[in-house]
Amino acid sequence: MQIRDMMVPVGEGVELEVRRIQHQQQKGPVLVFLHESLGSIALWRKFPEKLARATGWDALIYNRQGYGQSTREVLPRPYDYLEVAGHRWLPRLLDRLEIPEAVLVGHSDGGSISLVAAGALGRRVKALVTMAAHTYADHLTLAGLEEMASRYRETDIRERLERYHGHRTDDLFNAWQTVWRDEGFHAAMDFGHWLAAIECPAMIIQGECDEYGVPEQVTDIVAGIGSSAREVFLEDAGHSPHLEQQDQLVTLICDFLRSEVELKNQN
Numbered sequence: 001m002q003i004r005d006m007m008v009p010v011g012e013g014v015e016l017e018v019r020r021i022q023h024q025q026q027k028g029p030v031l032v033f034l035h036e037s038l039g040s041i042a043l044w045r046k047f048p049e050k051l052a053r054a055t056g057w058d059a060l061i062y063n064r065q066g067y068g069q070s071t072r073e074v075l076p077r078p079y080d081y082l083e084v085a086g087h088r089w090l091p092r093l094l095d096r097l098e099i100p101e102a103v104l105v106g107h108s109d110g111g112s113i114s115l116v117a118a119g120a121l122g123r124r125v126k127a128l129v130t131m132a133a134h135t136y137a138d139h140l141t142l143a144g145l146e147e148m149a150s151r152y153r154e155t156d157i158r159e160r161l162e163r164y165h166g167h168r169t170d171d172l173f174n175a176w177q178t179v180w181r182d183e184g185f186h187a188a189m190d191f192g193h194w195l196a197a198i199e200c201p202a203m204i205i206q207g208e209c210d211e212y213g214v215p216e217q218v219t220d221i222v223a224g225i226g227s228s229a230r231e232v233f234l235e236d237a238g239h240s241p242h243l244e245q246q247d248q249l250v251t252l253i254c255d256f257l258r259s260e261v262e263l264k265n266q267n
Contacts, residue, residue, distance in 0.1 A: 001052065007069065008062075010092040017041065017069040018093070021052045021059040028261065029101035029126045031059040032094070034110030034117075036132075036240075037176040040068050040164050047242045047250075051105070054254050060102075062093060064113075066172065067165070075171065077179045079188035082109065086116025086194070094124070103127045103257065107242060108134070108212070109176075112191070115221065118202070119194035126261050128202040129253055132210055132239050134217050135191040135224075137180060144212040144239075145180055195224030201260035202229040203253070207237030207244065 002022050007015045019041050033048050035041070041061045052059040064085055066073030078084070090113070094102060103126055106114030111133025118128045134141060151157045152173060162169045179185050202225050206218045215233065222229040232252065237244045 001049070003049075008093060008096050010089055010096055014065055014071045014089070016065065016071070016089070016093055017063040017067075018097075019048075019061045020097075021049055021061075023052075023056060023058060026058050028055070028057045029103045030099045031055065031057050032090075032099075032102045032104050033059065033061040034090070034104065034106035034114050035061075035064070035067070036108035036110055037180075038161060038165075038172060039107065039110065042164050045243060047246055048105075050246065050250050051253060054250050055257060057103070060093075060097070060099065065089065066168065066175070072168075073175075075175050077175050079179070079182075079185045081179065082112050082189075083116050083194070086113040087120040090117045091121055094121075100124065101126050103129070103261065105129045105131075105253070106133060107131045108239065115191060115198070116194045118200060119197035122197070123199060125198075125200045127200050127257055128198065129205065129256070130202070130221070131205045131241050131249075132207065132213055132217075133204065133221060134213050135195075135221060136189055136217075137186050138214045138217065140210070140214050141180070141212050145177060147211075149177060191221075192224060195221060196226075198225045198228070200228065201256070203232055203256045204229055205232045205234060205241060205249075205252075207239060207241045208233050208235055209238045212239050 004020045006018050008018050009015050041063050048059045048061050063070045065071055104114040111130035118125045165172055204218050204221050218231045222231045234241050241249050
């Protein structure tokens with residue numbers, strides 16, 4: 001496999017930092033990874049490479065606007081920032097890179113964005129995998145925000161995040177905390193029409209010990225999508241199953257993709 005980093009212009013003066021993992025011959029859709037609110041290309045660690053190797057499919061990992069070397073975002077974030085990332089910037093990125101078919105793999109905020117993108121892109125998305133996606137702020141979400149704010153002030157977590165986000169660390173942390181604490185944002189969140197528009201097979205995953213979301217986040221998403229979606233609760237996993245139960249998750253996703261995407265392509 002070959003790994004390449006690049007900057008990709010997507011219009012309106014915005015460039016996104018991209019990492020591509022490519023095999024000598026591409027055999028299926030491209031795995032597209034969407035990171036969490038405090039994530040980045042690097043913070044996925046080895047998970048994208050392992051999944052690309054296991055499936056034999058190419059992978060695309062990118063930093064959203066405001067992250068890494070991508071163009072700085074305008075702050076404060078608008079209430080519809082998750083939706084805009086899903087129905088505007090990701091489709092433009094796929095168009096620019098001439099990727100006709102994708103499998104979306106999203107974590108936390110990236111999971112929520114991938115729900116929007118799957119609804120917006122229709123049959124171009126062959127399958128959807130979310131981990132710890134959220135479509136509303138529940139009591140665990142808000143408690144998790146408070147706990148993380150305390151850790152940011154009182155522990156070395158700021159310094160650890162700074163290794164990945166550099167001078168943007170405070171801006172990213174404050175942007176995340178500010179919008180998710182805003183009752184106007186809570187009232188504006190409406191994923192119903194995006195969920196109803198999803199046509200592809202979907203696996204909605206959450207760790208049983210997720211400190212940021214109640215189980216109903218999963219069951220509500222599955223109900224909103226319908227019969228093409230399945231729910232999975234992982235034992236001994238919290239908010240980041242791809243780091244906490246990496247090998248198990250790679251096997252789980254591969255089995256799902258083989259049964260849903262490859263079999264459908266044969267029909």
